[in-house]
Amino acid sequence: QVQLVESVGGSVQTGGSLRLSCAASGNDNSPPYMGWFRQAPGKERGGVAVFSRRTGPLAYSGSAKGRFTISQDTAKNTLDLQMNSLKPEDTAMYYCAAAGGAWSPGFDARRYTYWGQGTQVTVSS
DSSP: OEEEEEOOOEEEETTOOEEEEEEEEETTOOOSEEEEEEEOTTSOOEEEEEEETTTEEEEEOTTTTTTEEEEEETTTTEEEEEEOSOOGGGOEEEEEEEEOSSSOOTTOGGGOOEEOOOEEEEEEO
16 A cells, blocks of 8 residues: 655746645555656546656656656655646646556556645636
8 A cells, every 4th residue: 555645736927836745655655657747627637747656757758748747756755746837728637656566567557556635726817
């Protein structure tokens, strides 16, 4: 079992930055793959970035590439998402997810076993 807890999100203006953290705990607190997803009202949950604890960042969505950075803080055992140059369309509930297995689950949410409760990010114009 893995418990995932995201840090509190926040509200920023267009062009601002936010940093989200996801703390993992439980019997298996180092799952090999972790990712950030987001879901805006009325839209499906979509992948933002995926991370391999062994090799580092694996993938970014098109909208995240160049603006967001996924990383891990091994000392704190957290998965972080640094978000820069935020836009109103980044407004969503952001979720941390974790998966086991030998292959990256990519942006397929069905392949992630553990999920955090979500944290709200709001970007105003």
